[in-house]
Amino acid sequence: MKIIVCVKQVPDTKEIRIDPEKGTMIRKGVPSIINPDDRHALEYALSLKDQDSNTEVVVLSMGPKQAKNALIECLCMGADQAILLSDSAFSGADTWATANTLAAAVRKLMPFDLILCGQQAIDGDTAQVGPQLAERLAIPQVTYTRAIQLEDHAIVVERQMEDGYEVVKAALPALITATRKLNTPRYMNIRDIVKIHQMDDPVQIWDLNYLKLDPDQTGLKGSPTRVKRSFSPTPSSEVTFLTGSTEEMVSSLLDALKNLNLIGK
Amino acid sequence: MEFSLNPTQMMIQQMARKFALNEVKPTAADTDETAVFPWENVKKMQRYGLMGMNMPVEVGGAGTDDISYVIAVEELSKVCATTGVILSAHNSLFCDPLLKFGTPEQQEHYLRPAASGKKLGAFALTEPNAGTDAASQVTRAVKVEKGYRLNGTKIFITNAGEADYYVIFAMTDASKGTRGISAFILEKGWEGFTFGRVEEKMGIHGSSTRELVFRDVFVPQENLLGQEGEGFKIAMVTLDGGRIGIAAQAVGIAQGALDETIAYIKQREQFKRPISQFQAVQFMIADMQTQTSAARLLTYQAADAKTRGLPYSDLAAMAKLFASETAGFVTNKAVQLHGGYGYTREYPVERMMRDAKITEIYEGTSEVQRMVISSHAIG
Ligand SMILES: Cc1cc2nc3c(=O)[nH]c(=O)nc-3n(C[C@H](O)[C@H](O)[C@@H](O)COP(=O)(O)OP(=O)(O)OC[C@H]3O[C@@H](n4cnc5c(N)ncnc54)[C@H](O)[C@@H]3O)c2cc1C
Numbered sequence: 002m003k004i005i006v007c008v009k010q011v012p013d014t015k016e017i018r019i020d021p022e023k024g025t026m027i028r029k030g031v032p033s034i035i036n037p038d039d040r041h042a043l044e045y046a047l048s049l050k051d052q053d054s055n056t057e058v059v060v061l062s063m064g065p066k067q068a069k070n071a072l073i074e075c076l077c078m079g080a081d082q083a084i085l086l087s088d089s090a091f092s093g094a095d096t097w098a099t100a101n102t103l104a105a106a107v108r109k110l111m112p113f114d115l116i117l118c119g120q121q122a123i124d125g126d127t128a129q130v131g132p133q134l135a136e137r138l139a140i141p142q143v144t145y146t147r148a149i150q151l152e153d154h155a156i157v158v159e160r161q162m163e164d165g166y167e168v169v170k171a172a173l174p175a176l177i178t179a180t181r182k183l184n185t186p187r188y189m190n191i192r193d194i195v196k197i198h199q200m201d202d203p204v205q206i207w208d209l210n211y212l213k214l215d216p217d218q219t220g221l222k223g224s225p226t227r228v229k230r231s232f233s234p235t236p237s238s239e240v241t242f243l244t245g246s247t248e249e250m251v252s253s254l255l256d257a258l259k260n261l262n263l264i265g266k
Numbered sequence: 267m268e269f270s271l272n273p274t275q276m277m278i279q280q281m282a283r284k285f286a287l288n289e290v291k292p293t294a295a296d297t298d299e300t301a302v303f304p305w306e307n308v309k310k311m312q313r314y315g316l317m318g319m320n321m322p323v324e325v326g327g328a329g330t331d332d333i334s335y336v337i338a339v340e341e342l343s344k345v346c347a348t349t350g351v352i353l354s355a356h357n358s359l360f361c362d363p364l365l366k367f368g369t370p371e372q373q374e375h376y377l378r379p380a381a382s383g384k385k386l387g388a389f390a391l392t393e394p395n396a397g398t399d400a401a402s403q404v405t406r407a408v409k410v411e412k413g414y415r416l417n418g419t420k421i422f423i424t425n426a427g428e429a430d431y432y433v434i435f436a437m438t439d440a441s442k443g444t445r446g447i448s449a450f451i452l453e454k455g456w457e458g459f460t461f462g463r464v465e466e467k468m469g470i471h472g473s474s475t476r477e478l479v480f481r482d483v484f485v486p487q488e489n490l491l492g493q494e495g496e497g498f499k500i501a502m503v504t505l506d507g508g509r510i511g512i513a514a515q516a517v518g519i520a521q522g523a524l525d526e527t528i529a530y531i532k533q534r535e536q537f538k539r540p541i542s543q544f545q546a547v548q549f550m551i552a553d554m555q556t557q558t559s560a561a562r563l564l565t566y567q568a569a570d571a572k573t574r575g576l577p578y579s580d581l582a583a584m585a586k587l588f589a590s591e592t593a594g595f596v597t598n599k600a601v602q603l604h605g606g607y608g609y610t611r612e613y614p615v616e617r618m619m620r621d622a623k624i625t626e627i628y629e630g631t632s633e634v635q636r637m638v639i640s641s642h643a644i645g
């Protein structure tokens with residue numbers, strides 16, 4: 002079985018600071034991490050490999066050269082092969098162009114049985130790349146996965162809904178997007194850390210040429226999205242926090258509501 | 267000279283730190299309270315390649331250098347000194363002598379399972395009347411057909427009862443003094459080999475410290491480690507390496523206490539301001555930080571020399587002496603800076619202060635380290 006896991010390197014949003022003047026994220030000095038949902042996607046793939054050593058796990062990422070580090074970490078967790086799609090032509094991609102580029106790489110990796118993505122990236126946050134990738138490849142997709150059962154040439158997936166869950170069966174090859182409920186990701190293994198660091202090039206780099214992609218289909222050029230303006234929303238009303246004991250807070254609340262004529266005096 | 271970690275060491279630090287914070291820290295207080303050997307965490311350490319990490323890949327280890335191993339012991343000991351010493355005893359006191367002195371058969375049979383995290387090891391030298399004076403061994407191994415018959419007791423043995431395999435020392439020829447001591451590999455469960463008294467200790471509560479009892483234990487010839495009479499040398503060489511692990515444990519305890527203290531003084535307010543704003547407090551932190559960093563550098567230096575195959579006996583002794591006394595100093599100040607709260611079990615620094623003390627005692631007391639260091643210096 003061949004499994005492709007799409008992994009995005011993202012800034013650790015726990016450490017994010019916003020430039021007060023430009024209103025944009027300060028990326029400098031912010032540590033980069035594997036997108037948290039993608040760890041759960043990888044863990045599922047690795048758990049299948051634990052059960053069947055013939056399983057091959059390929060991790061795939063599009064990003065700048067430094068995204069190599071995220072892929073090395075995946076290899077140290079037990080992935081077999083890592084591919085970084087990196088080319089100046091890929092930069093500035095929106096989800097459409099990202100999915101195009103990833104799809105071109107997946108076609109080079111055919112045949113495969115399963116593609117796993119995270120549900121969403123903590124920086125872009127759109128949750129679109131997985132579904133778009135499945136559409137490009139014309140394969141079934143199941144999003145918001147919280148549990149998976151593997152069957153012969155099919156998967157049965159529990160989809161997390163707001164008020165319950167759905168059970169969906171899909172034929173393989175298919176794409177699923179993983180939620181944090183799916184599993185607990187493993188740590189890197191010391192044995193793999195040593196082994197991977199002894200290799201000259203543990204991560205393969207694929208560029209535009211190699212993918213034979215039309216430059217108009219990737220990067221900024223291939224992105225129909227135009228960001229018109231980005232801003233931090235200003236709070237539209239004032240908030241007063243009530244403090245004190247429960248009794249005090251309740252009586253202040255009653256007073257406030259009375260003063261606003263929302264309840265009778 | 268390079269004063270930064272290489273990419274492998276950095277990644278091992280990242281892994282060990284995350285593992286320690288997520289898996290070990292949450293259970294550390296409970297391990298101390300219940301004094302139960304933390305098997306669940308040890309199994310995870312086996313799974314992730316920590317147990318036996320600095321053994322070569324050819325014998326089943328992960329093949330790291332000794333600085334990486336020191337980093338792992340340090341990260342674990344920052345949150346739980348018990349877990350740190352379990353790793354140190356296994357890697358340094360059991361695996362290392364098998365790597366250095368074991369036959370290919372012994373390495374296949376005992377080292378591979380230990381280095382690949384399937385079995386746990388221990389090392390037994392100390393006896394009721396042979397502590398610092400380790401040469402006055404009373405445990406006897408008498409030559410019999412196809413092997414030896416062992417009688418005697420060992421005390422204060424780390425991982426005892428929990429470990430599967432033991433490197434033990436016994437007198438094979440009392441007339442030869444230190445040259446009459448030999449080393450053997452024993453397996454838990456062998457007839458006549460039992461475990462006695464469990465020590466109740468000041469600190470490292472979850473670490474097992476127990477008596478070994480040998481009553482006519484038959485040890486096959488192939489389980490003699492090294493040559494007959496080579497035991498004392500094996501013990502001393504092994505302890506040289508073990509001291510690097512204990513130094514790392516001490517650095518970890520000190521750093522852990524320092525981290526807790528810095529967080530505490532920033533939020534504890536007296537006289538309407540955080541106590542971190544008092545210069546007397548700041549200067550104490552400066553001393554704690556400086557000594558901890560110096561201890562770490564000495565420890566890395568000894569580990570680096572060991573990996574490079576250079577002499578490290580005195581370097582290891584200096585690292586262990588300085589790091590263990592630093593752990594004592596820093597944890598004491600950590601409790602001081604926590605005030606009355608620091609003396610309670612509500613905060614981890616109380617446990618850290620109790621845990622720190624042992625690093626000045628086992629694998630050679632501070633007095634022994636000073637003897638080793640001065641004999642190298644004076645000649
Ligand atoms: C502030 C901001 C606003 C943006 N606004 C828009 C917008 O409005 N419209 C738009 O189309 N784009 C937008 N983008 C760009 C877009 O988010 C990213 O460029 C796109 O590549 C990835 O989308 P995502 O981060 O939302 O990922 P998601 O779709 O949330 O990611 C889901 C999963 O897809 C996979 N994946 C995503 N990216 C990669 C990758 N590079 N390599 C491998 N796998 C990957 C991962 O498995 C991930 O968990 C914005 C970016 C930012 C930072």
Ligand SMILES: Cc1cc2nc3c(=O)[nH]c(=O)nc-3n(C[C@H](O)[C@H](O)[C@H](O)COP(=O)(O)OP(=O)(O)OC[C@H]3O[C@@H](n4cnc5c(N)ncnc54)[C@H](O)[C@@H]3O)c2cc1C
Pocket residue numbers: 355389390391392394396397398399421422423424425467475624627628629630631632633634
């Ligand atoms: C928790 C714990 C775990 C241990 N784990 C192990 C283990 O796994 N394997 C093992 O073999 N042993 C182990 N030990 C034993 C440990 O190594 C010894 O306790 C230590 O070496 C000291 O020996 P002792 O207790 O007999 O003290 P003693 O030798 O009686 O020393 C008492 C004091 O006298 C001082 N002293 C002794 N001789 C001299 C001298 N010539 N000059 C100056 N001062 C001197 C010592 O420094 C010390 O301060 C462990 C002990 C403990 C407490």
